[in-house]
Amino acid sequence: MLSRYVQSNIKSLPLRGFSIGRQIFPRGNRFQSTIPSTASNGHVELQPALISKATEYMKELAELNKQLSQGETFDVAQQKRFAHLASIEDAFQTYQTQLSNYKSLQELAQSDPSLKEEAQLELTELVPQLSQTMNELQSRLIPPHPFADKACILELRPGVGGTEAMIFTQDLLNMYIGYAHSHKWKYRILAQDENESGDGLVDAILNIDEPGSYDKLRFESGVHRVQRIPATETKGRTHTSTAAVVVLPQMGDDSDRAINAYERTFKPDEIRIDVMRARGKGGQHVNTTDSAVRLTHFPTGIVVSMQDERSQQKNKAKAFTILRARLAEREQKLKEEKERDARKEQVTTTDRSDKIRTYNYPQNRVTDHRCGLTLYALDAIMKGERLGEVIDAMRQFDDRERARLEF
Amino acid sequence: MPRLCPRIVRSAAREHILLPLLLPECRTVEQARQELQWIQNELPTKRSVVRACIARSRHVPLQYILGTQPFGLLNICCKPKVLIPRWETEEWAMDLIRGIIRAAMQTKKPILTIWDLCTGSGCIALLLRKELSQQGIDLEVTAVDVSPAAIQLTRENSKKLKIPIRILKSDILSDQLHLHTRSDQQIDILVSNPPYIKKSDFNKEVAISVKLFEPRLALVADLDFYENLIDQWLLKNGNVESFVYELGSLVQFNYVKYRIKSHPLLKTYWNVGLKFDSNGKPRCVYGFKTSNSFCKEIFKNFGSLIYRSTISK
Known part of the structure; x- marks a missing residue:
């Protein structure tokens, strides 16, 4: 695929960033403006609110442990809760030991100059471990996305850039297919x-049937920008084009059924039941064969009439069945409209300014503008092999953001 | 009854030769079409369809021609000399069933005793027995009528539908049947669709088909049965816990309410309510003892409570 493009000179790759691990943070160059300044390992300590939440969980776990040791039997919900809490406990304990190690090492480095070098060495080893534990703990403490266990649908659309954008859309589709493959x-x-x-x-619409894939791929929603010399370009200039990606959860049948399964019960003031007769005193005075029934559903204005059966009760039952079906259909339509709105919200424009990620071919670089991650492994990412690294970084960034906003 | 427009009759005839025969009873082409459909569905031969339509043009009730009338989920047999079940009756009977089911879900009752007076075809008694025992409610249903034809038809329906009920032939106005019940025998619900058309109303208010073909015995009476309800069942028998009586006008309701309200004993523990049908006409008077929480629950959403006993105030 890359053969379609003229690769620019590799020497133009800027060496302006500093790097820790595989993450490279640009400094003082023209990319700066597009990248938020959040450094992922600037802090090694969790938010205090998260810590207190973790301690709360530990108390609950101790309580459950006590119950268990007294020989009480757990129901399924309690069992799940216990497993969840136990997994948090594990991460929390590791975090606490690593953090105290970190602190004492820092103290040591400050108080004892002779051991400073050694402590520093150990610290460089400990810091990545600690930040990893922290991220793990963080993602366990933050409540999961409501659709986290859903499969997903990816919609891809070219944005600005004409044919080049269409070609890039194809490339993105291949990337996600490669990712699904891997x-x-x-x-x-x-x-x-x-x-x-x-x-x-x-x-293009790509359906990924793996449960939980929505949770992984939901950060892909947004405008992806490409900077390269297109195959369509004759004068060798670099172009910037975009493509939009929309990720939707697959609301599978089972969940839909669960929502719609409940027997629709109507409030008395929601429904009017008319029998189509008015004259006279009724009762024994007349003997009508007219068994027609008309239902009016006030909130929606749906009217259903039924008269086929001689039995009024049967007509009523039939009318209710039809009313239910119509309401379900209407609900579905409304839901689709809502989904359409949600889609609009995700990508308001396919403008270059709303981009979430840039794929820069001349520099062999991929930069995610939300979490500030830059990788110089464009080829591997476009094949979907290393896309996971970008997604993981984005997930950690999102966890931090949510921890900041929610606690 | 306004005259049928000849143009409508002609256009109906163009659609189907038999439709004009049905118009006098059905009044609209739409309803006539529907009725013709039912007749064609239920009768086997073309000849019998034609004969049925001719009978219909002479105001014979469709139910006597086809032999049945749906009542709830039951198909009740209908024969001349016995009143045809009305949709209004069906409606309140279904509401009553819903109330009983709801009450039974809250408090378990060992055995429910229901008496149906003036049962006619047996429709109310049979529907109650069928629907409630399907819900696992134990009950004993007794159906009473004075007419031999009605007793005969109720037996037939009970046998055909395989719904066992007790059937008694008795004239409740003169037999003092209420005194023959065991003194310790409580009647949880006393239901009735007694004749309630005033004699003076019979000629002008009653539809021609009813006037010509349905039994007067089942139709015409003034306040006799409501008087009987108060004097014999509520006062002398005293074991009745609640009652539902169909009615034709507010006069009958006011009578029952007044009798209970003005009686020194009855007023202390009886509640009286009124139920309208979905055509907006007053249809039932009902009452229950304040002390009976089961019955109270049955009638919670049945109609509107008009008189509250002095104890509950």
């Missing part, structure tokens, strides 16, 4: 509209 996830291409010349996509 995880051994099942996927289906639901729709794939090629452009007229056949070298790019006007529109």
